[in-house]
Structures are given as structure tokens and as C-alpha cells.
Amino acid sequence: MKRIKLIVAYDGTNYCGWQLQPNGVTIEGVLNEALFRLLGENIRVIGASRTDSGVHSLGNVAVFDTETRIPPDKISYALNQRLPEDIVVQESSEVSPDWHPRHCDSKKTYEYRILNRMFPLPTRRLDTYFVYRKLDLMKMRQAAGYLEGTHDFKSFCSVNTPVEDTVRTIYECSVERSGDIITIRVTGSGFLYNMVRIIAGTLLQAGTGILEPEEMSLILAARDRTAAGPTAPAHGLTMIGIEYL
Amino acid sequence: MKRIKLIVAYDGTNYCGWQLQPNGVTIEGVLNEALFRLLGENIRVIGASRTDSGVHSLGNVAVFDTETRIPPDKISYALNQRLPEDIVVQESSEVSPDWHPRHCDSKKTYEYRILNRMFPLPTRRLDTYFVYRKLDLMKMRQAAGYLEGTHDFKSFCSVNTPVEDTVRTIYECSVERSGDIITIRVTGSGFLYNMVRIIAGTLLQAGTGILEPEEMSLILAARDRTAAGPTAPAHGLTMIGIEYL
Numbered sequence A, B: 001m002k003r004i005k006l007i008v009a010y011d012g013t014n015y016c017g018w019q020l021q022p023n024g025v026t027i028e029g030v031l032n033e034a035l036f037r038l039l040g041e042n043i044r045v046i047g048a049s050r051t052d053s054g055v056h057s058l059g060n061v062a063v064f065d066t067e068t069r070i071p072p073d074k075i076s077y078a079l080n081q082r083l084p085e086d087i088v089v090q091e092s093s094e095v096s097p098d099w100h101p102r103h104c105d106s107k108k109t110y111e112y113r114i115l116n117r118m119f120p121l122p123t124r125r126l127d128t129y130f131v132y133r134k135l136d137l138m139k140m141r142q143a144a145g146y147l148e149g150t151h152d153f154k155s156f157c158s159v160n161t162p163v164e165d166t167v168r169t170i171y172e173c174s175v176e177r178s179g180d181i182i183t184i185r186v187t188g189s190g191f192l193y194n195m196v197r198i199i200a201g202t203l204l205q206a207g208t209g210i211l212e213p214e215e216m217s218l219i220l221a222a223r224d225r226t227a228a229g230p231t232a233p234a235h236g237l238t239m240i241g242i243e244y245l
Helices: A027-039 A072-080 A137-145 A195-208 A215-222 B027-039 B072-080 B137-145 B195-208 B215-222
Strands: A002-010 A056-066 A087-095 A106-116 A129-131 A149-152 A167-178 A181-188 A237-244 B002-010 B056-066 B087-095 B106-116 B129-131 B149-152 B167-178 B181-188 B237-244
Touching (some): A002 A027, A002 A072, A027 A056, A027 A087, A056 A087, A072 A087, A137 A167, A195 A215, B002 B072, B027 B056, B027 B072, B056 B087, B137 B167, B137 B181, B137 B195, B167 B195, B181 B195, B195 B215, B195 B237
Parallel strands (some): A106 A129, B106 B129
Antiparallel strands (some): A106 A181, A106 A237, A149 A167, A167 A181, B002 B056, B002 B087, B106 B181, B106 B237, B149 B167, B167 B181
16 A cells, blocks of 8 residues: 655636535546546545635645555556546655645645736636736735734634634745736645635735735734635636645 | 727637638627627628637737727727627727728737646646647747748648748747747738648747758748648637737
């Protein structure tokens, strides 16, 4: 028996998110089925990031245990032949039998992409959130700066989430523009439910002048979801990758 | 009666190309229907570039004549509300009644995008052509250089196309890499059928070493489609825009 780690990229458009569901096709479900067809074993992968419906990934991580004799690094190729075009395993490797993708210290990076121009662009409609209003990049950056460090992010967590400890560390929260696309890149020790999308929705309010960057301290201090901005739509979000420490 | 010019962006994935067809949904057909719903007039737009199935656009041009009183620059907004998400008019303006998008001197720009990495990326599967082989960018650039200028491009035109004059001018043919994506950008006076895709297929052969850049002169001189490389797939191609001179 060995434990295999997969790095999984996907276009989340056509899925009800990562996590297995009784109704609806999920990334996890499709991976399990493809692994069954490849290995003949009933496998249930364990994912690092249970991304929501419509959220994309370049580097989510999953593990599973198998008796297969296929060399670990070849599993990716064999598995991709059994996966649809919108899910592609980028790497497969063996890890120690007790390694768990959610129980190890890690830095996770997400990007939230905003298409900021007069009209939408059809070719980017699935992986960017279209905003036609003029956005003040400097104010978005200033606001982002308040989020860096270790804080209680309760204001940036969807309500009714049963999490006790809402303290997280954000190592970096940057805002860059390249052409029409503004990218909010957030690297953190971990994220609460909808946290990056609420950060994006709040930074957008700083960009349009609805709130001043300085108000970010108050929003954090409030420990109240209603203090922060709206949850930005799922399709602008991409899980970039996870660095295990 | 006034003539309106539209700049049209689209994701070509779900269409049988630009041009009206008896069977199959086309960009032109969808535009005509949306204009009918908006204006109540039977309109048949005239397009500048009759792109193939799967080819995308940021700036194709179309014109039509109308009696409407909607201000020309507002037509884009009203029309977009009647168009699907994958077709978005970027601009509408009035032009002189005799202006024709194919009968005026122009510079057209296309980009062919290659995703060059070990594994495909699901989020870019619809607008890039995935190539895992290592590509020599310098050789691709050298080969591209031979295409610049005024040449007989018969070798770069799909056979059985009833065109007599196969001489065209390419003002620029550049090859740039940004991260995993190699972009072949071609600006020309006009293009023969499948010309940019055959250029891309041939430059890819230069990139993989199947042909040497110097052989481009021979390929041009041959005036024979079989001398050039294969036609690269449609979905890597995007019509960028048209500059009228």
C-alpha cells in the first residue's frame, strides 16, 4: 500500500465544486471514478482545498492510498486519459503513508481576477469577474495591506460556518494590473469559508471608493460578517497552489 | 438610413464560425437575430473576417444599415442585452453609407496562442493550443522573419480555395513567450483561407526542429500547400483587430 499525492488543475465551471455530493458532479467524484477505472480499486481521494462551484484550480492537492504497481510519477498520465478535458492532473508522486494534505502546515495561494474594462470579453468570461467601474488600484493596495499579518478574520467568513478559531495569517495580499485584468493574489496559512471572495468583494469596494482603505482595521475589529463587503462571484477565483512547509 | 459599424468580440467555441449557414449556429446569424429583436428590421450584417468554427475574436468588424433612432454609440449596450454571453459588441459607431469592412485597405492582426508545458491547463483549453514538446523560440522567430514583407503565400493557403491572387503583405510576424504561453502575432494586409493557422503549424515545425528556419524561403517559393506545415487547430486562433488605413 502506498500513498499518492496528486496536483490537480481544473476549470470549475461545469462542477458543483470539489466535494463529493449526492446530487451533482464534483471534481472529487470524477477523480474517484477515474481512479476506479484506472486501478480497479474503490478510492476516495482526500483533497486539500474544498473549492466551491465555479472556482478554478491550477494546483489543488489530493491524496489516496493504492496497491497499484504503476510507478507513482506515471499515474498522472494514465489518469489524465480517463479524465475529462476540464480536469488535468499536473503531477503524481509518492508521499509517506501518514501525510495528509490538510493536516500539514502550508501556504496556500489564491488569485481573484477582475476584468476591468468597458465591455466584457467573451473569452475571459469564465475565469474573471467583469467590473466596468473605474477601480483605484492604489486604494485597493492600501486596503489589502491591512489584511497582511495574523488577524481574526471573522468578518471575512461566511456566517453559519462552524469554525471556532477564526484567526489566520495572511503572508501576502497583492493587487496587480496587467492590461485589463486586475489580480488580487493572497497567500495565507489557511482560509475561512469564502474568505478570499469576501476579501475580493471588500477590496473592490475600496477600489470604487465605497470604503476608505483605513476602514479595513474597523472591519477586522468588528468580527462581524456584515462589516465587510459582499462575497465576489466564484468564477473569478482560482486556487493557485499549496506550498507545504 | 445610416450605416453602423460594430466591433465584435466572441468566444468561437460554440459556433460554426462567423458566416451564416443553413445548419448550425453562427456569429453572423446570432447578430442578425439580436438586431432584429432590437430594431425590428430584417438585418444581414456584413463581416470583415469570416472566421472559422472555434476561432475567437476580440475585434472583428461588421456593418449594417438601419433606420433606427437609437444613437449609434448606444446600440452596443442595447444589443449586448440581447446577445449570449459569448458574443459581446465592444463598440458601435456610425460610418459613411458606402463604407465596407472588406473593401477598404486595412491591417488585420491575429494571434495564435500555444500553451507549452508538460500538461494541459483546463482553464486555457479553449483559447490555446496545447503543445508539450520543447519549442525553440529563437528558431520560431527566425522562421517568422522570412514571412514578413510582400510574398506569394500560396503555400500557406488551404487547397481548393478559389482565390486568384495569393500575394499578401505581412507587416509583422512576432513570436513571444509569456510564462507557459507562446503567442504568434501576425499583422497583414489580408489573409488567405487558413493562412494564419498554416503559419502557426509551420512555425511549430521550426520550433520542434522538423524544419530549419532557412527552409521558409523554399516553402514560399514552392507555391504549394504541401510544402508548408500542417494547419494548426482553430481554437488557438484569435482575431485581434482591424486597423483601417
